[in-house]
Amino acid sequence: xKEITTELSTLLVSCTERFTAFTEADWVAKPDPSKWxxxxxxxxxxxxxxxxxxxxxxxQYAERxxxxxxxxxxxxxxxxxxxxxxxxxxxxxxxxxQILRVLxxxxxxxxxxxxxxxxxxxxxxxxxxLAVDYVSHLKxxxxxxxxx
Numbered sequence: 001x002k003e004i005t006t007e008l009s010t011l012l013v014s015c016t017e018r019f020t021a022f023t024e025a026d027w028v029a030k031p032d033p034s035k036w037x038x039x040x041x042x043x044x045x046x047x048x049x050x051x052x053x054x055x056x057x058x059x060q061y062a063e064r065x066x067x068x069x070x071x072x073x074x075x076x077x078x079x080x081x082x083x084x085x086x087x088x089x090x091x092x093x094x095x096x097x098q099i100l101r102v103l104x105x106x107x108x109x110x111x112x113x114x115x116x117x118x119x120x121x122x123x124x125x126x127x128x129x130l131a132v133d134y135v136s137h138l139k140x141x142x143x144x145x146x147x148x
Contacts, residue, residue, distance in 0.1 A: 001111065004131045005103050011135070012096050015142055019089050027085050036075065038145050042088050043080030044071055045141055049095040052134045056102050059115040059127050066116040103131055 027039040036044065051069040058065050080088065111128040118124075125133070 001103055001106065001108070001128065001131060004135055005100055007135050008096065008100050008103070008138075011138065011142065012093060012100070016089065016093055018146060024085060028081060037081060039083070039085060039088060040075050040080045041141050041145055042092055043078060043083070044075050045138060046088065046092050046095060047071065047074040047078070048134070048137060049092070049099055052130060053095060053099050053102065055115045055117070055130055056099065056106070056127065059113045059130075060106065060110045063113045064116055064124065066118070068117060068119050070119070099134070 022038065027042075028037050030037045048069065048071070051067065055067050058067065106127065112126050114124040114126055115130060116122050116124055117130075
């Protein structure tokens, strides 16, 4: 888990700084009407963080809880395109700092506890797998935002 927390911590510092290079026009531009803008991607990452934060907490004391996330609905109903960009950046930073704290103090004895993330049936994952997947998912979307 130490590698994951180190990577997440590094991402928080580097991305927060890199976000300032974008203009508001950059944040709201959509590559295609059916695609998310940078702002909506950041909103999606906030939603992902909120859902995973819940998984990281609940699965420590209640295994096999079904915690499902419908990303398109979450982004749509929150109207991220109209939210102040600085507020989104701050929220993204704060929720990820909290996730970092949770992962840093999570006892190794619960890393193998499982959560059900399946939308169409059972799909069990350990807390350790969820933490690795969370950072991998985060990096994937940040690469899109930064055009890497």
